[in-house]
Amino acid sequence: MPELPVGKRAASVPRPLLFQANRPRSWKTPPRPTRLNGWDTRLFQAGLHGHLYEKLGAHPMTVHGMDGTYFAVWAPNAQRVSIVGDFNRWDREANRMRPCGSAGVWEGFVPGAHTGDRYKYYMAGQNNGGHDKSDPLARSSQEPPDTASVVWDLEYVWGDEQWLQERAQKRWRDAPVSIYEVHLGSWMRVPEERNRWLTYRESAVRLAEYAQRMGFTHVELLPITEHPFYGSWGYQPTGFFAPTRRYGTPQDFMYLVDLLHQRGIAVILDWVPYHFPKDHHALSMFDGTDLYNHPDPRRGYHPEWKSAVFDYGRPEVRSFLLSSAQFWLDQYHVDGLRVDAVSYMMYLDYYRNGGEWLPNRSGGKENVDALRFLRELNDNIHRRNPGVLTIAEEATAWPKISRPIREGGLGFDFKWDMGWMHDTLQYFAKPFHQRRHFQNKLTFRMMYAFAENFLLALSHDEVVHLKRSLLNKMPGDTWQKFAGLRLLYGYMYGLPGKKLLFMGDEFAQQREWNHEQSLDWHLLHQPSHAGIQRCVEDLNRLYRSHAPLHEVEAEPSGFEWVACDDTTNSVMTFLRRGRSTDSMALVVCNFLPVCHTNYRVGVPRSGFWTEVFNSDAREYGGSGAGNCGGVHSDPVSWNWRPHSVNLTVPPLAALFFIHEAPYA
Numbered sequence: 001m002p003e004l005p006v007g008k009r010a011a012s013v014p015r016p017l018l019f020q021a022n023r024p025r026s027w028k029t030p031p032r033p034t035r036l037n038g039w040d041t042r043l044f045q046a047g048l049h050g051h052l053y054e055k056l057g058a059h060p061m062t063v064h065g066m067d068g069t070y071f072a073v074w075a076p077n078a079q080r081v082s083i084v085g086d087f088n089r090w091d092r093e094a095n096r097m098r099p100c101g102s103a104g105v106w107e108g109f110v111p112g113a114h115t116g117d118r119y120k121y122y123m124a125g126q127n128n129g130g131h132d133k134s135d136p137l138a139r140s141s142q143e144p145p146d147t148a149s150v151v152w153d154l155e156y157v158w159g160d161e162q163w164l165q166e167r168a169q170k171r172w173r174d175a176p177v178s179i180y181e182v183h184l185g186s187w188m189r190v191p192e193e194r195n196r197w198l199t200y201r202e203s204a205v206r207l208a209e210y211a212q213r214m215g216f217t218h219v220e221l222l223p224i225t226e227h228p229f230y231g232s233w234g235y236q237p238t239g240f241f242a243p244t245r246r247y248g249t250p251q252d253f254m255y256l257v258d259l260l261h262q263r264g265i266a267v268i269l270d271w272v273p274y275h276f277p278k279d280h281h282a283l284s285m286f287d288g289t290d291l292y293n294h295p296d297p298r299r300g301y302h303p304e305w306k307s308a309v310f311d312y313g314r315p316e317v318r319s320f321l322l323s324s325a326q327f328w329l330d331q332y333h334v335d336g337l338r339v340d341a342v343s344y345m346m347y348l349d350y351y352r353n354g355g356e357w358l359p360n361r362s363g364g365k366e367n368v369d370a371l372r373f374l375r376e377l378n379d380n381i382h383r384r385n386p387g388v389l390t391i392a393e394e395a396t397a398w399p400k401i402s403r404p405i406r407e408g409g410l411g412f413d414f415k416w417d418m419g420w421m422h423d424t425l426q427y428f429a430k431p432f433h434q435r436r437h438f439q440n441k442l443t444f445r446m447m448y449a450f451a452e453n454f455l456l457a458l459s460h461d462e463v464v465h466l467k468r469s470l471l472n473k474m475p476g477d478t479w480q481k482f483a484g485l486r487l488l489y490g491y492m493y494g495l496p497g498k499k500l501l502f503m504g505d506e507f508a509q510q511r512e513w514n515h516e517q518s519l520d521w522h523l524l525h526q527p528s529h530a531g532i533q534r535c536v537e538d539l540n541r542l543y544r545s546h547a548p549l550h551e552v553e554a555e556p557s558g559f560e561w562v563a564c565d566d567t568t569n570s571v572m573t574f575l576r577r578g579r580s581t582d583s584m585a586l587v588v589c590n591f592l593p594v595c596h597t598n599y600r601v602g603v604p605r606s607g608f609w610t611e612v613f614n615s616d617a618r619e620y621g622g623s624g625a626g627n628c629g630g631v632h633s634d635p636v637s638w639n640w641r642p643h644s645v646n647l648t649v650p651p652l653a654a655l656f657f658i659h660e661a662p663y664a
Helices: 038-046 161-167 200-214 250-262 315-332 342-346 368-384 418-428 432-437 440-447 478-494 521-525 527-545
Strands: 057-063 066-074 080-085 098-100 105-111 118-124 130-133 178-182 218-221 239-243 266-271 307-309 336-339 389-392 414-416 454-458 498-502 559-566 571-577 584-590 596-603 608-614 630-632 643-649 653-659
Touching (some): 038 315, 418 440, 418 454, 440 559, 478 498, 478 527
Parallel strands (some): 454 498
Antiparallel strands (some): 118 130, 571 584
């Protein structure tokens, strides 16, 4: 960071301050720096500035031999702004800031303010009322419930250069993507030390080793942006540029990302650009006005979450959010952002009653400004960061969420398939004797499966708030519950679409997720739970190693029904194809607790079909029924195909067969 052109501090100045707008002209005030220049201002006010973190916030530096910190904050409606902190005993008169340009930015350099010092901005409004506010662009904060910002330097020696180079060449659409979704505070704790959570560095070693062993390609972290209420899981953020201090320093979080990269694991962050809590210390009424949210509560407040909604019509707010997204990619090397609550962003009436929302200028319910922002966000990220993913959590039928902007889309790489999740879990919860009547719950997905680049997610939302764990959603006795869960995972990994599992699901966590407790790792001492874990591990490796299971997941050419109408036996069979014709996969799913022998399935090729996965294998806790490693095809036409195989289909099981030979 360049040194600022300043003169010497006057010897008579009693406190460490260089810029004080209220001092008489006779004071030897040095020239102030131009951190936000004219070009920055134009970009900022056009909603296109993606690097505000280089201009605003707190920046430790040395100016003409004086160590200190440069501060800058956007507060266009404040009458007076002061920096208060450890360095001036929180004196509101000690370090007044001065306006910088026409963008409503205030700035000041404070000698003696160093890394680790706590600070806030004192905002004085038009009526002489004032409040202490945390820095919206703070790089670090106090650990909640304390709310001060903390001066911090982000210097770190990274060891992931090779990873970043390889990432830039990645084409994730044709690559395996298997995501392990993690809440850091409850993934693993230390019960011997009053149930404390792990630090970033402690998590790094354990998580990197575990994710690598389990075969996941990505780790997705629930929001680690600073948030005052731990029970929000991070989805009510106040620090859009600061990793929460609950688990350590910014460098500690960098270490976590760095180590995951060195183990070959990509990192996705849940990012929340929709809303923020109305906590007094943060963005709400920041400069005495509704600066970051729309002033009309029908658009600037959401009654469901009781939170303030960002005003996407304000260019400076769009620049703030663009900069937050780019910050995590630049400073923390993250590999993707999963954008939360996209449906809420796009629709002005989403989860609102009549009279609670304000139509757009054309009288419609679409949030035109938010749609514009999402396109700018994806365009900015993909232009600047090749190989970085953006993923939309979006639950409606809005078209082209994951299609290029040039084609009229929003530009996301992937979209969560919420419809698949709801239909599938509803079906799996049905008693076995009713399943024949609901098989369309499973087949319907293929009517729209290629309209988007979908990601199949069994996320944290499905195992909280009395929804029960995935294991306990399954009907039947204990054996059937575990078999049903293995079948669910096999069915999921067989379908086209990227994959996501929430932590604990991979070993059949029995109770609902509780953010105040560690996962129940002791369950792995029981063979049934260890079997589920090994099943998921093998599915990940199968998915990654066989091209037909991951290469063509967003195009119709990668999927073909063999038979989806056998409701009597509740069996479905389908084929998966890759880009090459040399290999294909046959997937057979039996949704009843009955073993089907001499079950014939049509196949397009003659030869040997290798059984590469059987969810009923004994090492997973199953009965061990199967096909002894594979079957030879018969010259018997079946399911409108020239050849067929005669199978043993175990109860509540998924089977995968691979055929490598060219057509006969």
